[in-house]
Amino acid sequence: MKIKTLLVAAITVALVGPAATIPASASSFADGCEITLTVPARLAVDRPAQTFTIDMGEPHPCMGSLTTQYGSWGMMRSDQAYQARATFGTFDRHDLYSPVPKKVSLAASYARLDAQWARANGVAINLSIPRVNPSNTMDVRYRSWVTKPSVKRTLGEVKVTGTATRYQLPGYTDPTDSPGKRVGNAGAVVQVQKKVGAAWVTKKRVKTTKSGAFSATVKDTGAGAWRAVVNDSHVAFGTTSSDARVAKAKAAATKISKLKAKRSGKKVTVTAKVTAKSGKRYVAARGVKVQLQSKAGKKWRTVRTARTTSSGKVTLRVNARATTQYRVVVPKQSVVKAKSSKVFRR
Missing domain, CATH: 2.60.40.10 (Immunoglobulins)
Known part of the structure; x- marks a missing residue:
């Protein structure tokens, strides 16, 4: 069964420097020895020394050691009974290069072949090195x-x-x-x-x-x-x-107050304020439908409809030649109970 080889890195996430490169002491990359570093796409920082996992894919018996800008790691042989893990050194916050947020990509500053693998494959360990592809970019921000x-x-x-x-x-x-x-x-x-x-x-x-x-x-x-x-x-x-x-809204008890009515020629203007019970007090009932009704014989009919403002006020205007009996009515709605004002003449 193949086992993925993981690096566990403990870093102060605010650290980042320019991506280092493998020294040119070796003349070529060893055939058959190539890995790609993979880091999480996102890292949410919630402590001074944040840990994250570096994934190197399948085990690579050719790898002897690896150094990135976050520390060094020695690869255990792939035929060992357990998987190699190492913790990179943490960095003091006083040595940070730049603060969070940042974009981080890991690159190898040094990589060395495993001596046993090199001998078995006829590779000169001092002339060839593993090919280590840089990691994807990790988005580092606060949690x-x-x-x-x-x-x-x-x-x-x-x-x-x-x-x-x-x-x-x-x-x-x-x-x-x-x-x-x-x-x-x-x-x-x-x-x-x-x-x-x-x-x-x-x-x-x-x-x-x-x-x-x-x-x-x-x-x-x-x-x-x-x-x-x-x-x-x-x-x-x-x-x-x-x-x-x-819970679903319940119809609240309603009050009609500050009722005023004025006539100017044929025009009658009625103003009022509507409040509704909320908890232990009455508050402005905004957006509530209000009707102005006039009495014709024994029946009441609606002659004007309007809605209250954010302060619960409403203004209703109607044209009427003769003096008429009126009342202001709040019909039953999902948020308020029905209520009628006293009858007045204008």
């Missing part, structure tokens, strides 16, 4: 986190709040054993999503504050699960929160 969102319902809306954070490497003035810290993921784009059927649908996009806090208010009356998805940013990879559920 991020996001809290389970708080989801609260107010009338026909849902308010979703939470906090997004990311890792930060220790600074030069921090103690040498400092583990780093979490800081607000400032300016990150957050998608506030609701689950609709089997799919998650983005209802609103907002940006985090300096402390990483975010808040979004969405018009919604149905029950369901909500979550926050933090997009990748320049310095940190994105993440997704666990979901929080909210």
Whole structure:
């Protein structure tokens, strides 16, 4: 059975230098001895010395030793009963070449053939070297986190709040054993999503504050699960929160206040404010349908319809030659119960 040979590297991820090359002491590459280094496409940093795996593919008995810009490693023979592993040396943060984020590609600065393999294949170990192809590029950024969102319902809306954070490497003035810290993921784009059927649908996009806090208010009356998805940013990879559920909106008790009616010639203008109970208090009922009704004989008929503003106010205008009895009516809706004002004449 073939076993992949892996290198486990422990590095301070902020380290990167120019890709080194194999010294020219050897005159040629050895036939049949070629490997390609493979590193993860993404590395999320959440500690001062970050570990990652270097994959060299299938075992290569021709390889004796290898050095990259992250340290040296001695290859165990492929016929050993266990797989060779080695940990590269970590680098102190005071010696970092450049900060996170960065792009990293591993290259061999030194490679040597295995002596036994070289003798068996008639290769001069001092004249030939393994061919080591550079690795793919690894995208190195900080790891991020996001809290389970708080989801609260107010009338026909849902308010979703939470906090997004990311890792930060220790600074030069921090103690040498400092583990780093979490800081607000400032300016990150957050998608506030609701689950609709089997799919998650983005209802609103907002940006985090300096402390990483975010808040979004969405018009919604149905029950369901909500979550926050933090997009990748320049310095940190994105993440997704666990979901929080909210119950279906219930029709709230309604009040009609500040009712005023004026006549100017044939034009009658009526203004009012509509509030609805939310918890223990009444708040402005915005976007609620309101009707102005006039009495004809024993029946009431709707003569004008409008919706409340964000402050719960509504204005209704109608033309009428004669003095008429009126009332303001809030019909039953998904978020409010029906309510009628007192009758007035204009």
